[in-house]
Amino acid sequence: MLTILGAGSATPSLRMHPTAQLLTVGSDYMLIDCGEGTQLRLIEQKIRPGRLRYIFISHLHGDHYFGLAPLLSTLNLSGRTEDLYLFGPRGLDEVLTTIFRVSDSRLGYNLHFQAVDPAAPTLLLDHPQVTVESVPLQHRIDCSGYLFREKPRKPHLLRERLPADVPVHYLKQLKEGHDIIDETGLVLYAAADYTVPANPPRSYAFCSDTRFxxxxxxxxxxxxxxxxxxxxxxxNAARADEVYHSTARQAATIAAEAGVGQLLIGHFSSRYKQFDPFLDEARSVFPETYLAEEGETFVI
Known part of the structure:
Protein backbone atom coordinates (compact mmCIF):
# COMPACT_ATOMS: atom_id res chain seq x y z
CA MET A 1 0.00 0.00 0.00
CA LEU A 2 1.09 3.55 -0.72
CA THR A 3 -0.03 6.47 1.44
CA ILE A 4 0.43 10.02 0.18
CA LEU A 5 1.61 12.25 3.02
CA GLY A 6 2.57 15.29 0.96
CA ALA A 7 2.22 16.18 -2.73
CA GLY A 8 3.07 19.87 -2.89
CA SER A 9 6.05 21.61 -4.45
CA ALA A 10 8.75 23.88 -3.05
CA THR A 11 6.71 26.97 -2.14
CA PRO A 12 4.78 26.49 1.12
CA SER A 13 1.02 26.21 0.86
CA LEU A 14 -1.79 25.77 3.37
CA ARG A 15 -3.45 23.33 0.98
CA MET A 16 -0.60 20.93 0.30
CA HIS A 17 2.41 19.66 2.23
CA PRO A 18 5.92 19.00 0.88
CA THR A 19 6.66 15.65 -0.72
CA ALA A 20 6.48 12.52 1.42
CA GLN A 21 5.06 9.06 0.80
CA LEU A 22 4.84 5.88 2.83
CA LEU A 23 5.07 2.45 1.24
CA THR A 24 3.99 -0.51 3.37
CA VAL A 25 5.87 -3.74 2.63
CA GLY A 26 4.74 -6.55 4.90
CA SER A 27 5.33 -5.31 8.45
CA ASP A 28 7.90 -2.71 7.35
CA TYR A 29 7.35 0.96 6.57
CA MET A 30 9.42 2.56 3.82
CA LEU A 31 9.37 6.36 3.76
CA ILE A 32 10.01 8.04 0.41
CA ASP A 33 11.14 11.65 0.79
CA CYS A 34 10.57 13.57 3.99
CA GLY A 35 9.49 17.15 3.47
CA GLU A 36 8.92 19.57 6.34
CA GLY A 37 6.27 18.35 8.78
CA THR A 38 6.30 14.74 7.65
CA GLN A 39 6.17 13.40 11.20
CA LEU A 40 3.01 15.45 11.80
CA ARG A 41 1.48 13.95 8.68
CA LEU A 42 2.32 10.48 9.99
CA ILE A 43 0.55 11.29 13.25
CA GLU A 44 -2.48 12.63 11.37
CA GLN A 45 -2.72 9.38 9.42
CA LYS A 46 -2.36 7.33 12.63
CA ILE A 47 0.86 5.77 11.31
CA ARG A 48 3.38 4.67 13.93
CA PRO A 49 6.80 6.13 13.01
CA GLY A 50 8.46 3.42 15.10
CA ARG A 51 7.73 0.91 12.32
CA LEU A 52 9.93 2.80 9.88
CA ARG A 53 12.88 0.71 8.73
CA TYR A 54 13.93 2.33 5.46
CA ILE A 55 14.00 5.95 4.28
CA PHE A 56 14.70 7.00 0.70
CA ILE A 57 15.53 10.65 -0.11
CA SER A 58 15.47 11.72 -3.75
CA HIS A 59 17.56 14.92 -3.58
CA LEU A 60 18.70 17.75 -1.36
CA HIS A 61 16.14 20.43 -2.15
CA GLY A 62 14.54 21.30 1.15
CA ASP A 63 10.96 20.37 0.30
CA HIS A 64 12.12 16.76 -0.02
CA TYR A 65 14.17 16.33 3.15
CA PHE A 66 13.76 19.20 5.65
CA GLY A 67 11.56 16.95 7.78
CA LEU A 68 14.19 14.25 8.13
CA ALA A 69 16.31 15.52 11.05
CA PRO A 70 13.25 16.25 13.23
CA LEU A 71 11.84 12.80 12.47
CA LEU A 72 15.13 11.09 13.37
CA SER A 73 15.28 13.10 16.59
CA THR A 74 11.73 12.14 17.55
CA LEU A 75 12.48 8.47 16.94
CA ASN A 76 15.42 8.86 19.31
CA LEU A 77 13.28 10.58 21.96
CA SER A 78 10.76 7.76 21.74
CA GLY A 79 13.49 5.28 22.72
CA ARG A 80 14.14 3.63 19.39
CA THR A 81 16.96 1.07 19.42
CA GLU A 82 16.29 -0.75 16.13
CA ASP A 83 18.60 0.00 13.20
CA LEU A 84 17.32 2.42 10.56
CA TYR A 85 18.49 2.41 6.93
CA LEU A 86 18.77 5.65 4.97
CA PHE A 87 19.39 6.00 1.23
CA GLY A 88 19.98 9.33 -0.45
CA PRO A 89 22.35 11.64 -2.31
CA ARG A 90 25.94 12.23 -1.29
CA GLY A 91 26.13 14.99 1.27
CA LEU A 92 23.00 14.00 3.15
CA ASP A 93 25.13 12.29 5.78
CA GLU A 94 27.20 15.46 6.20
CA VAL A 95 24.07 17.57 6.70
CA LEU A 96 22.73 15.25 9.39
CA THR A 97 26.12 14.91 11.09
CA THR A 98 26.41 18.70 11.31
CA ILE A 99 22.88 19.12 12.69
CA PHE A 100 23.40 16.51 15.39
CA ARG A 101 26.89 17.80 16.22
CA VAL A 102 25.95 21.45 16.74
CA SER A 103 22.80 20.47 18.67
CA ASP A 104 24.78 17.99 20.78
CA SER A 105 22.33 15.22 19.83
CA ARG A 106 23.17 11.54 19.92
CA LEU A 107 20.99 8.86 18.39
CA GLY A 108 20.35 5.77 20.48
CA TYR A 109 20.05 3.62 17.39
CA ASN A 110 22.28 2.86 14.41
CA LEU A 111 21.56 4.94 11.33
CA HIS A 112 23.03 3.24 8.26
CA PHE A 113 23.51 5.60 5.32
CA GLN A 114 24.10 4.55 1.71
CA ALA A 115 24.83 7.19 -0.91
CA VAL A 116 22.92 6.75 -4.17
CA ASP A 117 24.70 7.04 -7.51
CA PRO A 118 22.65 9.63 -9.47
CA ALA A 119 24.07 8.55 -12.83
CA ALA A 120 23.27 4.84 -13.09
CA PRO A 121 20.47 2.49 -11.96
CA THR A 122 21.75 0.64 -8.90
CA LEU A 123 20.33 -2.14 -6.75
CA LEU A 124 20.12 -0.57 -3.29
CA LEU A 125 18.18 -3.04 -1.21
CA ASP A 126 17.45 -6.77 -1.37
CA HIS A 127 14.60 -7.05 1.11
CA PRO A 128 12.92 -10.43 1.76
CA GLN A 129 9.84 -9.21 -0.11
CA VAL A 130 11.08 -6.54 -2.53
CA THR A 131 14.11 -5.20 -4.31
CA VAL A 132 14.74 -1.45 -4.52
CA GLU A 133 16.64 0.07 -7.43
CA SER A 134 17.55 3.70 -8.04
CA VAL A 135 16.22 5.59 -11.07
CA PRO A 136 18.49 8.36 -12.45
CA LEU A 137 16.54 11.58 -12.98
CA GLN A 138 17.42 15.01 -14.40
CA HIS A 139 17.01 17.92 -12.03
CA ARG A 140 19.05 21.03 -11.17
CA ILE A 141 20.99 18.97 -8.65
CA ASP A 142 21.65 15.24 -8.35
CA CYS A 143 18.30 13.49 -8.05
CA SER A 144 17.20 9.86 -8.05
CA GLY A 145 13.88 8.10 -8.14
CA TYR A 146 13.24 4.67 -6.69
CA LEU A 147 11.82 1.47 -8.17
CA PHE A 148 10.31 -1.10 -5.81
CA ARG A 149 9.72 -4.58 -7.27
CA GLU A 150 7.99 -7.33 -5.36
CA LYS A 151 9.70 -10.70 -5.49
CA PRO A 152 7.71 -13.61 -7.00
CA ARG A 153 5.53 -15.23 -4.39
CA LYS A 154 5.11 -18.95 -3.83
CA PRO A 155 2.05 -20.77 -5.23
CA HIS A 156 -1.08 -20.93 -3.10
CA LEU A 157 -1.69 -24.36 -1.63
CA LEU A 158 -5.19 -25.84 -2.06
CA ARG A 159 -5.25 -27.70 1.24
CA GLU A 160 -8.90 -28.60 0.91
CA ARG A 161 -8.01 -30.93 -1.97
CA LEU A 162 -5.48 -32.89 0.08
CA PRO A 163 -6.19 -35.69 2.56
CA ALA A 164 -6.09 -34.58 6.19
CA ASP A 165 -3.18 -36.90 7.00
CA VAL A 166 -0.73 -35.55 4.40
CA PRO A 167 2.67 -35.07 6.10
CA VAL A 168 3.63 -31.48 6.78
CA HIS A 169 6.88 -31.77 4.81
CA TYR A 170 4.78 -32.74 1.75
CA LEU A 171 2.85 -29.49 2.08
CA LYS A 172 6.07 -27.51 2.13
CA GLN A 173 7.35 -29.25 -1.01
CA LEU A 174 4.08 -28.69 -2.86
CA LYS A 175 4.10 -25.00 -1.93
CA GLU A 176 7.60 -24.77 -3.39
CA GLY A 177 6.17 -26.17 -6.63
CA HIS A 178 7.69 -29.66 -6.28
CA ASP A 179 5.78 -32.87 -7.00
CA ILE A 180 5.67 -35.52 -4.27
CA ILE A 181 7.26 -38.69 -5.69
CA ASP A 182 7.68 -42.03 -3.93
CA GLU A 183 10.74 -44.29 -4.05
CA THR A 184 9.49 -46.03 -7.21
CA GLY A 185 9.13 -42.77 -9.12
CA LEU A 186 5.34 -42.66 -8.84
CA VAL A 187 3.86 -39.18 -8.49
CA LEU A 188 1.75 -39.21 -5.34
CA TYR A 189 0.76 -35.56 -5.46
CA ALA A 190 1.39 -33.27 -8.42
CA ALA A 191 2.03 -29.65 -7.48
CA ALA A 192 -0.08 -28.50 -10.43
CA ASP A 193 -3.11 -30.33 -9.00
CA TYR A 194 -2.86 -28.91 -5.50
CA THR A 195 -1.61 -25.37 -6.00
CA VAL A 196 -2.55 -22.27 -7.97
CA PRO A 197 -0.04 -19.67 -9.10
CA ALA A 198 0.37 -16.59 -6.92
CA ASN A 199 -0.64 -13.21 -8.26
CA PRO A 200 1.95 -11.55 -10.51
CA PRO A 201 4.56 -9.50 -8.59
CA ARG A 202 3.65 -5.87 -8.05
CA SER A 203 5.89 -2.85 -8.54
CA TYR A 204 5.98 0.83 -7.73
CA ALA A 205 8.15 3.57 -9.22
CA PHE A 206 8.68 6.96 -7.61
CA CYS A 207 9.97 9.65 -9.97
CA SER A 208 10.59 12.81 -8.04
CA ASP A 209 11.64 16.18 -9.45
CA THR A 210 12.78 15.77 -13.03
CA ARG A 211 12.36 17.23 -16.45
CA PHE A 212 11.05 15.02 -19.24
CA ASN A 236 4.19 26.10 -19.30
CA ALA A 237 6.30 23.35 -20.90
CA ALA A 238 9.14 25.78 -21.71
CA ARG A 239 9.25 26.94 -18.10
CA ALA A 240 9.15 23.33 -16.90
CA ASP A 241 12.17 22.44 -19.01
CA GLU A 242 14.02 25.56 -17.86
CA VAL A 243 13.66 24.68 -14.18
CA TYR A 244 14.05 20.91 -14.69
CA HIS A 245 10.45 19.93 -13.99
CA SER A 246 7.71 18.17 -15.97
CA THR A 247 4.17 18.85 -17.13
CA ALA A 248 1.13 16.65 -16.59
CA ARG A 249 1.16 15.74 -20.29
CA GLN A 250 4.82 14.75 -20.13
CA ALA A 251 4.23 12.57 -17.07
CA ALA A 252 1.37 10.84 -18.88
CA THR A 253 3.57 10.33 -21.94
CA ILE A 254 6.15 8.54 -19.79
CA ALA A 255 3.40 6.33 -18.34
CA ALA A 256 1.94 5.49 -21.73
CA GLU A 257 5.29 4.66 -23.32
CA ALA A 258 6.31 2.54 -20.31
CA GLY A 259 3.03 0.63 -20.37
CA VAL A 260 2.45 1.08 -16.64
CA GLY A 261 -0.75 0.03 -14.90
CA GLN A 262 -1.64 3.36 -13.27
CA LEU A 263 -0.13 6.83 -12.96
CA LEU A 264 -0.13 9.19 -9.97
CA ILE A 265 0.79 12.83 -10.52
CA GLY A 266 1.75 15.38 -7.88
CA HIS A 267 4.25 18.10 -6.88
CA PHE A 268 1.94 20.76 -8.34
CA SER A 269 3.22 24.31 -8.44
CA SER A 270 1.61 26.59 -5.87
CA ARG A 271 0.65 28.96 -8.70
CA TYR A 272 -2.24 26.61 -9.48
CA LYS A 273 -5.36 26.72 -7.33
CA GLN A 274 -7.29 23.95 -9.11
CA PHE A 275 -5.88 20.52 -9.95
CA ASP A 276 -8.58 19.06 -12.21
CA PRO A 277 -6.84 20.57 -15.27
CA PHE A 278 -3.78 18.43 -14.44
CA LEU A 279 -5.93 15.34 -14.38
CA ASP A 280 -7.71 16.24 -17.62
CA GLU A 281 -4.43 16.96 -19.40
CA ALA A 282 -2.79 13.73 -18.26
CA ARG A 283 -5.85 11.57 -18.96
CA SER A 284 -5.99 12.82 -22.53
CA VAL A 285 -2.75 10.86 -23.00
CA PHE A 286 -3.00 8.16 -20.32
CA PRO A 287 -6.55 7.51 -19.01
CA GLU A 288 -5.47 5.60 -15.88
CA THR A 289 -4.14 8.73 -14.21
CA TYR A 290 -5.00 9.86 -10.67
CA LEU A 291 -4.07 12.76 -8.44
CA ALA A 292 -1.70 12.01 -5.57
CA GLU A 293 -4.11 13.44 -3.03
CA GLU A 294 -2.80 13.80 0.50
CA GLY A 295 -4.16 11.28 2.97
CA GLU A 296 -5.16 8.86 0.20
CA THR A 297 -3.95 5.28 0.27
CA PHE A 298 -3.50 3.37 -2.98
CA VAL A 299 -3.48 -0.42 -3.10
CA ILE A 300 -0.84 -1.60 -5.56
Missing part, protein backbone atom coordinates in the same frame (compact mmCIF):
# COMPACT_ATOMS: atom_id res chain seq x y z
CA UNK A 213 13.43 12.13 -20.00
CA UNK A 214 12.66 10.41 -23.29
CA UNK A 215 14.35 7.12 -22.42
CA UNK A 216 12.98 6.86 -18.86
CA UNK A 217 10.22 4.39 -19.89
CA UNK A 218 12.89 1.74 -20.58
CA UNK A 219 13.57 1.33 -16.86
CA UNK A 220 9.92 1.69 -15.85
CA UNK A 221 8.51 -0.82 -18.31
CA UNK A 222 5.32 -2.44 -17.03
CA UNK A 223 5.37 -1.20 -13.43
CA UNK A 224 2.06 -1.53 -11.62
CA UNK A 225 1.96 2.03 -10.29
CA UNK A 226 4.07 5.03 -11.29
CA UNK A 227 4.31 8.33 -9.44
CA UNK A 228 5.73 11.05 -11.68
CA UNK A 229 5.98 14.71 -10.80
CA UNK A 230 3.78 17.12 -12.77
CA UNK A 231 4.70 20.57 -11.54
CA UNK A 232 3.22 22.47 -14.50
CA UNK A 233 0.51 22.26 -17.14
CA UNK A 234 1.62 21.90 -20.74
CA UNK A 235 1.18 25.58 -21.59
Missing amino acids: IADLPQQLRGVSLLYHEATFLDD
Whole structure:
Protein backbone atom coordinates (compact mmCIF):
# COMPACT_ATOMS: atom_id res chain seq x y z
CA MET A 1 0.00 0.00 0.00
CA LEU A 2 1.09 3.55 -0.72
CA THR A 3 -0.03 6.47 1.44
CA ILE A 4 0.43 10.02 0.18
CA LEU A 5 1.61 12.25 3.02
CA GLY A 6 2.57 15.29 0.96
CA ALA A 7 2.22 16.18 -2.73
CA GLY A 8 3.07 19.87 -2.89
CA SER A 9 6.05 21.61 -4.45
CA ALA A 10 8.75 23.88 -3.05
CA THR A 11 6.71 26.97 -2.14
CA PRO A 12 4.78 26.49 1.12
CA SER A 13 1.02 26.21 0.86
CA LEU A 14 -1.79 25.77 3.37
CA ARG A 15 -3.45 23.33 0.98
CA MET A 16 -0.60 20.93 0.30
CA HIS A 17 2.41 19.66 2.23
CA PRO A 18 5.92 19.00 0.88
CA THR A 19 6.66 15.65 -0.72
CA ALA A 20 6.48 12.52 1.42
CA GLN A 21 5.06 9.06 0.80
CA LEU A 22 4.84 5.88 2.83
CA LEU A 23 5.07 2.45 1.24
CA THR A 24 3.99 -0.51 3.37
CA VAL A 25 5.87 -3.74 2.63
CA GLY A 26 4.74 -6.55 4.90
CA SER A 27 5.33 -5.31 8.45
CA ASP A 28 7.90 -2.71 7.35
CA TYR A 29 7.35 0.96 6.57
CA MET A 30 9.42 2.56 3.82
CA LEU A 31 9.37 6.36 3.76
CA ILE A 32 10.01 8.04 0.41
CA ASP A 33 11.14 11.65 0.79
CA CYS A 34 10.57 13.57 3.99
CA GLY A 35 9.49 17.15 3.47
CA GLU A 36 8.92 19.57 6.34
CA GLY A 37 6.27 18.35 8.78
CA THR A 38 6.30 14.74 7.65
CA GLN A 39 6.17 13.40 11.20
CA LEU A 40 3.01 15.45 11.80
CA ARG A 41 1.48 13.95 8.68
CA LEU A 42 2.32 10.48 9.99
CA ILE A 43 0.55 11.29 13.25
CA GLU A 44 -2.48 12.63 11.37
CA GLN A 45 -2.72 9.38 9.42
CA LYS A 46 -2.36 7.33 12.63
CA ILE A 47 0.86 5.77 11.31
CA ARG A 48 3.38 4.67 13.93
CA PRO A 49 6.80 6.13 13.01
CA GLY A 50 8.46 3.42 15.10
CA ARG A 51 7.73 0.91 12.32
CA LEU A 52 9.93 2.80 9.88
CA ARG A 53 12.88 0.71 8.73
CA TYR A 54 13.93 2.33 5.46
CA ILE A 55 14.00 5.95 4.28
CA PHE A 56 14.70 7.00 0.70
CA ILE A 57 15.53 10.65 -0.11
CA SER A 58 15.47 11.72 -3.75
CA HIS A 59 17.56 14.92 -3.58
CA LEU A 60 18.70 17.75 -1.36
CA HIS A 61 16.14 20.43 -2.15
CA GLY A 62 14.54 21.30 1.15
CA ASP A 63 10.96 20.37 0.30
CA HIS A 64 12.12 16.76 -0.02
CA TYR A 65 14.17 16.33 3.15
CA PHE A 66 13.76 19.20 5.65
CA GLY A 67 11.56 16.95 7.78
CA LEU A 68 14.19 14.25 8.13
CA ALA A 69 16.31 15.52 11.05
CA PRO A 70 13.25 16.25 13.23
CA LEU A 71 11.84 12.80 12.47
CA LEU A 72 15.13 11.09 13.37
CA SER A 73 15.28 13.10 16.59
CA THR A 74 11.73 12.14 17.55
CA LEU A 75 12.48 8.47 16.94
CA ASN A 76 15.42 8.86 19.31
CA LEU A 77 13.28 10.58 21.96
CA SER A 78 10.76 7.76 21.74
CA GLY A 79 13.49 5.28 22.72
CA ARG A 80 14.14 3.63 19.39
CA THR A 81 16.96 1.07 19.42
CA GLU A 82 16.29 -0.75 16.13
CA ASP A 83 18.60 0.00 13.20
CA LEU A 84 17.32 2.42 10.56
CA TYR A 85 18.49 2.41 6.93
CA LEU A 86 18.77 5.65 4.97
CA PHE A 87 19.39 6.00 1.23
CA GLY A 88 19.98 9.33 -0.45
CA PRO A 89 22.35 11.64 -2.31
CA ARG A 90 25.94 12.23 -1.29
CA GLY A 91 26.13 14.99 1.27
CA LEU A 92 23.00 14.00 3.15
CA ASP A 93 25.13 12.29 5.78
CA GLU A 94 27.20 15.46 6.20
CA VAL A 95 24.07 17.57 6.70
CA LEU A 96 22.73 15.25 9.39
CA THR A 97 26.12 14.91 11.09
CA THR A 98 26.41 18.70 11.31
CA ILE A 99 22.88 19.12 12.69
CA PHE A 100 23.40 16.51 15.39
CA ARG A 101 26.89 17.80 16.22
CA VAL A 102 25.95 21.45 16.74
CA SER A 103 22.80 20.47 18.67
CA ASP A 104 24.78 17.99 20.78
CA SER A 105 22.33 15.22 19.83
CA ARG A 106 23.17 11.54 19.92
CA LEU A 107 20.99 8.86 18.39
CA GLY A 108 20.35 5.77 20.48
CA TYR A 109 20.05 3.62 17.39
CA ASN A 110 22.28 2.86 14.41
CA LEU A 111 21.56 4.94 11.33
CA HIS A 112 23.03 3.24 8.26
CA PHE A 113 23.51 5.60 5.32
CA GLN A 114 24.10 4.55 1.71
CA ALA A 115 24.83 7.19 -0.91
CA VAL A 116 22.92 6.75 -4.17
CA ASP A 117 24.70 7.04 -7.51
CA PRO A 118 22.65 9.63 -9.47
CA ALA A 119 24.07 8.55 -12.83
CA ALA A 120 23.27 4.84 -13.09
CA PRO A 121 20.47 2.49 -11.96
CA THR A 122 21.75 0.64 -8.90
CA LEU A 123 20.33 -2.14 -6.75
CA LEU A 124 20.12 -0.57 -3.29
CA LEU A 125 18.18 -3.04 -1.21
CA ASP A 126 17.45 -6.77 -1.37
CA HIS A 127 14.60 -7.05 1.11
CA PRO A 128 12.92 -10.43 1.76
CA GLN A 129 9.84 -9.21 -0.11
CA VAL A 130 11.08 -6.54 -2.53
CA THR A 131 14.11 -5.20 -4.31
CA VAL A 132 14.74 -1.45 -4.52
CA GLU A 133 16.64 0.07 -7.43
CA SER A 134 17.55 3.70 -8.04
CA VAL A 135 16.22 5.59 -11.07
CA PRO A 136 18.49 8.36 -12.45
CA LEU A 137 16.54 11.58 -12.98
CA GLN A 138 17.42 15.01 -14.40
CA HIS A 139 17.01 17.92 -12.03
CA ARG A 140 19.05 21.03 -11.17
CA ILE A 141 20.99 18.97 -8.65
CA ASP A 142 21.65 15.24 -8.35
CA CYS A 143 18.30 13.49 -8.05
CA SER A 144 17.20 9.86 -8.05
CA GLY A 145 13.88 8.10 -8.14
CA TYR A 146 13.24 4.67 -6.69
CA LEU A 147 11.82 1.47 -8.17
CA PHE A 148 10.31 -1.10 -5.81
CA ARG A 149 9.72 -4.58 -7.27
CA GLU A 150 7.99 -7.33 -5.36
CA LYS A 151 9.70 -10.70 -5.49
CA PRO A 152 7.71 -13.61 -7.00
CA ARG A 153 5.53 -15.23 -4.39
CA LYS A 154 5.11 -18.95 -3.83
CA PRO A 155 2.05 -20.77 -5.23
CA HIS A 156 -1.08 -20.93 -3.10
CA LEU A 157 -1.69 -24.36 -1.63
CA LEU A 158 -5.19 -25.84 -2.06
CA ARG A 159 -5.25 -27.70 1.24
CA GLU A 160 -8.90 -28.60 0.91
CA ARG A 161 -8.01 -30.93 -1.97
CA LEU A 162 -5.48 -32.89 0.08
CA PRO A 163 -6.19 -35.69 2.56
CA ALA A 164 -6.09 -34.58 6.19
CA ASP A 165 -3.18 -36.90 7.00
CA VAL A 166 -0.73 -35.55 4.40
CA PRO A 167 2.67 -35.07 6.10
CA VAL A 168 3.63 -31.48 6.78
CA HIS A 169 6.88 -31.77 4.81
CA TYR A 170 4.78 -32.74 1.75
CA LEU A 171 2.85 -29.49 2.08
CA LYS A 172 6.07 -27.51 2.13
CA GLN A 173 7.35 -29.25 -1.01
CA LEU A 174 4.08 -28.69 -2.86
CA LYS A 175 4.10 -25.00 -1.93
CA GLU A 176 7.60 -24.77 -3.39
CA GLY A 177 6.17 -26.17 -6.63
CA HIS A 178 7.69 -29.66 -6.28
CA ASP A 179 5.78 -32.87 -7.00
CA ILE A 180 5.67 -35.52 -4.27
CA ILE A 181 7.26 -38.69 -5.69
CA ASP A 182 7.68 -42.03 -3.93
CA GLU A 183 10.74 -44.29 -4.05
CA THR A 184 9.49 -46.03 -7.21
CA GLY A 185 9.13 -42.77 -9.12
CA LEU A 186 5.34 -42.66 -8.84
CA VAL A 187 3.86 -39.18 -8.49
CA LEU A 188 1.75 -39.21 -5.34
CA TYR A 189 0.76 -35.56 -5.46
CA ALA A 190 1.39 -33.27 -8.42
CA ALA A 191 2.03 -29.65 -7.48
CA ALA A 192 -0.08 -28.50 -10.43
CA ASP A 193 -3.11 -30.33 -9.00
CA TYR A 194 -2.86 -28.91 -5.50
CA THR A 195 -1.61 -25.37 -6.00
CA VAL A 196 -2.55 -22.27 -7.97
CA PRO A 197 -0.04 -19.67 -9.10
CA ALA A 198 0.37 -16.59 -6.92
CA ASN A 199 -0.64 -13.21 -8.26
CA PRO A 200 1.95 -11.55 -10.51
CA PRO A 201 4.56 -9.50 -8.59
CA ARG A 202 3.65 -5.87 -8.05
CA SER A 203 5.89 -2.85 -8.54
CA TYR A 204 5.98 0.83 -7.73
CA ALA A 205 8.15 3.57 -9.22
CA PHE A 206 8.68 6.96 -7.61
CA CYS A 207 9.97 9.65 -9.97
CA SER A 208 10.59 12.81 -8.04
CA ASP A 209 11.64 16.18 -9.45
CA THR A 210 12.78 15.77 -13.03
CA ARG A 211 12.36 17.23 -16.45
CA PHE A 212 11.05 15.02 -19.24
CA ILE A 213 13.43 12.13 -20.00
CA ALA A 214 12.66 10.41 -23.29
CA ASP A 215 14.35 7.12 -22.42
CA LEU A 216 12.98 6.86 -18.86
CA PRO A 217 10.22 4.39 -19.89
CA GLN A 218 12.89 1.74 -20.58
CA GLN A 219 13.57 1.33 -16.86
CA LEU A 220 9.92 1.69 -15.85
CA ARG A 221 8.51 -0.82 -18.31
CA GLY A 222 5.32 -2.44 -17.03
CA VAL A 223 5.37 -1.20 -13.43
CA SER A 224 2.06 -1.53 -11.62
CA LEU A 225 1.96 2.03 -10.29
CA LEU A 226 4.07 5.03 -11.29
CA TYR A 227 4.31 8.33 -9.44
CA HIS A 228 5.73 11.05 -11.68
CA GLU A 229 5.98 14.71 -10.80
CA ALA A 230 3.78 17.12 -12.77
CA THR A 231 4.70 20.57 -11.54
CA PHE A 232 3.22 22.47 -14.50
CA LEU A 233 0.51 22.26 -17.14
CA ASP A 234 1.62 21.90 -20.74
CA ASP A 235 1.18 25.58 -21.59
CA ASN A 236 4.19 26.10 -19.30
CA ALA A 237 6.30 23.35 -20.90
CA ALA A 238 9.14 25.78 -21.71
CA ARG A 239 9.25 26.94 -18.10
CA ALA A 240 9.15 23.33 -16.90
CA ASP A 241 12.17 22.44 -19.01
CA GLU A 242 14.02 25.56 -17.86
CA VAL A 243 13.66 24.68 -14.18
CA TYR A 244 14.05 20.91 -14.69
CA HIS A 245 10.45 19.93 -13.99
CA SER A 246 7.71 18.17 -15.97
CA THR A 247 4.17 18.85 -17.13
CA ALA A 248 1.13 16.65 -16.59
CA ARG A 249 1.16 15.74 -20.29
CA GLN A 250 4.82 14.75 -20.13
CA ALA A 251 4.23 12.57 -17.07
CA ALA A 252 1.37 10.84 -18.88
CA THR A 253 3.57 10.33 -21.94
CA ILE A 254 6.15 8.54 -19.79
CA ALA A 255 3.40 6.33 -18.34
CA ALA A 256 1.94 5.49 -21.73
CA GLU A 257 5.29 4.66 -23.32
CA ALA A 258 6.31 2.54 -20.31
CA GLY A 259 3.03 0.63 -20.37
CA VAL A 260 2.45 1.08 -16.64
CA GLY A 261 -0.75 0.03 -14.90
CA GLN A 262 -1.64 3.36 -13.27
CA LEU A 263 -0.13 6.83 -12.96
CA LEU A 264 -0.13 9.19 -9.97
CA ILE A 265 0.79 12.83 -10.52
CA GLY A 266 1.75 15.38 -7.88
CA HIS A 267 4.25 18.10 -6.88
CA PHE A 268 1.94 20.76 -8.34
CA SER A 269 3.22 24.31 -8.44
CA SER A 270 1.61 26.59 -5.87
CA ARG A 271 0.65 28.96 -8.70
CA TYR A 272 -2.24 26.61 -9.48
CA LYS A 273 -5.36 26.72 -7.33
CA GLN A 274 -7.29 23.95 -9.11
CA PHE A 275 -5.88 20.52 -9.95
CA ASP A 276 -8.58 19.06 -12.21
CA PRO A 277 -6.84 20.57 -15.27
CA PHE A 278 -3.78 18.43 -14.44
CA LEU A 279 -5.93 15.34 -14.38
CA ASP A 280 -7.71 16.24 -17.62
CA GLU A 281 -4.43 16.96 -19.40
CA ALA A 282 -2.79 13.73 -18.26
CA ARG A 283 -5.85 11.57 -18.96
CA SER A 284 -5.99 12.82 -22.53
CA VAL A 285 -2.75 10.86 -23.00
CA PHE A 286 -3.00 8.16 -20.32
CA PRO A 287 -6.55 7.51 -19.01
CA GLU A 288 -5.47 5.60 -15.88
CA THR A 289 -4.14 8.73 -14.21
CA TYR A 290 -5.00 9.86 -10.67
CA LEU A 291 -4.07 12.76 -8.44
CA ALA A 292 -1.70 12.01 -5.57
CA GLU A 293 -4.11 13.44 -3.03
CA GLU A 294 -2.80 13.80 0.50
CA GLY A 295 -4.16 11.28 2.97
CA GLU A 296 -5.16 8.86 0.20
CA THR A 297 -3.95 5.28 0.27
CA PHE A 298 -3.50 3.37 -2.98
CA VAL A 299 -3.48 -0.42 -3.10
CA ILE A 300 -0.84 -1.60 -5.56
